[in-house]
Amino acid sequence: MKVSINSRLLLSLLLVIAMLVPTQAFATIGSEEEKNVHYAALGDSITAGVDFNNKIGLSFADYIAQDLQRVELLGSFEKPYAVPGATTMDLLTALSQPEMQFKLQSTNMITISIGANDFLQVLKTEPERLKDPLEVAEIMKQLTENYATSMHIIRKVNPTAQVYLMGYYNGFYAYPEEQQQPLIQLTNTVNEIIKQIALATNSYYVPTFDKIAEDYPTYLPNPSNVHPSPAGYMAIADEFWKQIRTNLPVSTTRIAGENRYETAIKISQAGWKESAQSVILARGDDFPDALSGAPLAYDADSPILLTHSHKLDPNVKEEIFRLNPQVVYILGGDVAISPEVEQEIIDMDIKTHRFGGADRYETSALIGAYLPSSDTAVVANGTKFPDALAVASYAAENAYPIILTKQNEMPKASAKLLKNYPKSLAIGGTAVISEDLFNTLPDATRYGGADRYETASIIARELNPSYKAFVSTGLEFADALTGSVLAAKTESSFLLVHPEKMQDAVLQAKEDLGIYHFTILGGPKAVSPSIETELQGVK
Numbered sequence: 227m228k229v230s231i232n233s234r235l236l237l238s239l240l241l242v243i244a245m246l247v248p249t250q251a252f253a254t255i256g257s258e259e260e261k262n263v264h265y266a267a268l269g270d271s272i273t274a275g276v277d278f279n280n281k282i283g284l285s286f287a288d289y290i291a292q293d294l295q296r297v298e299l300l301g302s303f304e305k306p307y308a309v310p311g312a313t314t315m316d317l318l319t320a321l322s323q324p325e326m327q328f329k330l331q332s333t334n335m336i337t338i339s340i341g342a343n344d345f346l347q348v349l350k351t352e353p354e355r356l357k358d359p360l361e362v363a364e365i366m367k368q369l370t371e372n373y374a375t376s377m378h379i380i381r382k383v384n385p386t387a388q389v390y391l392m393g394y395y396n397g398f399y400a401y402p403e404e405q406q407q408p409l410i411q412l413t414n415t416v417n418e419i420i421k422q423i424a425l426a427t428n429s430y431y432v433p434t435f436d437k438i439a440e441d442y443p444t445y446l447p448n449p450s451n452v453h454p455s456p457a458g459y460m461a462i463a464d465e466f467w468k469q470i471r472t473n474l475p476v477s478t479t480r481i482a483g484e485n486r487y488e489t490a491i492k493i494s495q496a497g498w499k500e501s502a503q504s505v506i507l508a509r510g511d512d513f514p515d516a517l518s519g520a521p522l523a524y525d526a527d528s529p530i531l532l533t534h535s536h537k538l539d540p541n542v543k544e545e546i547f548r549l550n551p552q553v554v555y556i557l558g559g560d561v562a563i564s565p566e567v568e569q570e571i572i573d574m575d576i577k578t579h580r581f582g583g584a585d586r587y588e589t590s591a592l593i594g595a596y597l598p599s600s601d602t603a604v605v606a607n608g609t610k611f612p613d614a615l616a617v618a619s620y621a622a623e624n625a626y627p628i629i630l631t632k633q634n635e636m637p638k639a640s641a642k643l644l645k646n647y648p649k650s651l652a653i654g655g656t657a658v659i660s661e662d663l664f665n666t667l668p669d670a671t672r673y674g675g676a677d678r679y680e681t682a683s684i685i686a687r688e689l690n691p692s693y694k695a696f697v698s699t700g701l702e703f704a705d706a707l708t709g710s711v712l713a714a715k716t717e718s719s720f721l722l723v724h725p726e727k728m729q730d731a732v733l734q735a736k737e738d739l740g741i742y743h744f745t746i747l748g749g750p751k752a753v754s755p756s757i758e759t760e761l762q763g764v765k
Contacts, residue, residue: 263334265304266306266329267338268307268308269308269312269338269339270309270311270342270343271312273287273337273339274310276310278454283456284456290463299474304329306326311347313343314344314373317338321376330383334387335389337389337432338376339392344368344369345365345412348365356408369416369419377427388430389427390469390470391420391431393432395434395437395439397446398410399442414435437461438454444458445458446458476744476762479744480745480758481748482746487532487542490529490542493709502529505530505554506531506554507556507557509557513707514558514589514608516558517590518557519557520628521622521627522597523710525597525622525625526555529708529711533563533567536564546576547574553579554577556580559583587637590629590640594627600624600626601648602648604627604628604651605670606628606630606653607630610658612681613658615722617651619710619714622710623690651670651689652671653672655672679721679731680729682720682731683729683735686720686735687738693742694717695719696712696745696746697745699748705747706722724757725757726754726757746758
């Protein structure tokens with residue numbers, strides 16, 4: 227039985243909407259006059275954050291606000307109307323109040339989730355009505371009129387705000403097929419109405435049906451409850467971001483100190499504002515022992531700090547004291563970081579755990595063996611740092627060890643550890659991992675470009691896509707090392723740049739990923755202001 231609203235009726239209603247709503251284009255957030263997003267979320271239980279156990283938690287709107295806050299774009303956020311069970315009539319009633327209209331005047335971004343309850347409430351109280359096509363058409367007619375009038379009010383009080391209207395997913399996936407299909411048809415009809423209203427009101431339609439369908443058990447873990455899990459709400463937020471990001475300015479923030487040691491401290495303070503259970507300590511003037519440290523740092527939720535070989539910098543010591551860790555993990559043997567430095571930490575009444583092999587390959591293997599089990603290892607050249615650091619945040623986030631190799635030969639310690647992994651990722655071209663060596667790796671896939679910048683760009687696009695990216699010089703290791711774990715912690719991509727010359731591969735990654743925020747690591751000598759300007763897209 228067909229349950230959708232008559233197409234002629236829908237068309238006529240939408241033509242009326244188009245005449246009522248202002249046709250002027252809305253402003254782009256991030257113009258010179260306005261850099262902050264003032265965000266209001268309106269809607270039903272999906273905006274309120276009702277979860278699969280009927281408890282209130284974070285909704286998609288909260289996750290959107292959090293991301294805006296992380297990149298310093300959030301000016302304000304509120305949910306002036308977020309009511310479980312709300313229908314389009316309920317929202318219309320709320321929007322008719324002067325107080326609500328006044329609140330919306332000061333926003334420049336609005337999200338709305340409304341409409342599903344118009345038929346869900348009927349399903350609960352009068353299910354027989356949904357078997358009558360005339361009754362269904364009347365429900366959909368009223369839904370359309372209410373939603374359209376609501377949008378007319380919004381556009382009247384705020385014609386330039388960016389408005390995003392959410393389409394609904396299938397919350398009935400566990401129903402028998404014969405019961406599920408009519409409800410899916412109803413959902414699709416509601417979604418088509420919302421989509422057409424979005425088109426008619428200079429707004430954006432945000433589909434969620436296909437995304438949630440990718441993994442019902444994860445996103446809707448309670449078959450008898452239509453509300454999402456936290457992962458489900460995050461997935462919905464990601465669908466909104468696909469639309470929102472196109473209207474955000476490309477912004478940058480810079481984390482930098484006077485030198486690499488100070489920059490590492492600034493990164494630590496940005497990511498671990500109060501304390502940390504542990505700290506990773508690496509040598510600041512040479513890279514070999516530190517290359518495999520990012521996955522360890524991410525697993526332990528620890529910042530990476532740098533030290534001189536024979537003396538702990540007073541500012542670094544102060545940062546360790548601030549973090550108040552239970553243990554400091556030391557990367558490298560006594561030559562890399564001396565026993566005197568370790569003793570300074572012990573004297574602070576902090577335990578130490580050293581990963582120190584006879585060479586960089588043994589140290590790498592010791593770190594890798596300490597990580598949680600996984601099915602994949604990352605293989606990178608241990609004599610050159612760029613490729614290992616380009617993949618560090620991705621490896622960290624997935625608990626993949628970074629196993630170091632020579633160009634044509636796998637060292638014994640690395641080969642022994644690699645036997646534990648059925649799959650591998652080879653990072654870099656044949657100049658760093660030869661074709662003969664690549665052919666010996668377990669179920670290997672190569673990610674490598676013409677140079678370090680293109681390799682990092684490929685990794686970002688193919689392995690670690692995000693609308694946010696960390697950027698570090700590709701000519702030095704320190705900032706990329708210490709920043710990699712914060713990039714993983716914030717689910718950001720990672721790109722390498724030349725300090726003075728923009729690479730095409732970086733701009734390509736920016737365009738392909740739709741990156742709207744870059745976190746630049748290091749001062750102007752590491753990444754020049756001209757590179758920052760190009761990342762922002764300023765001519």
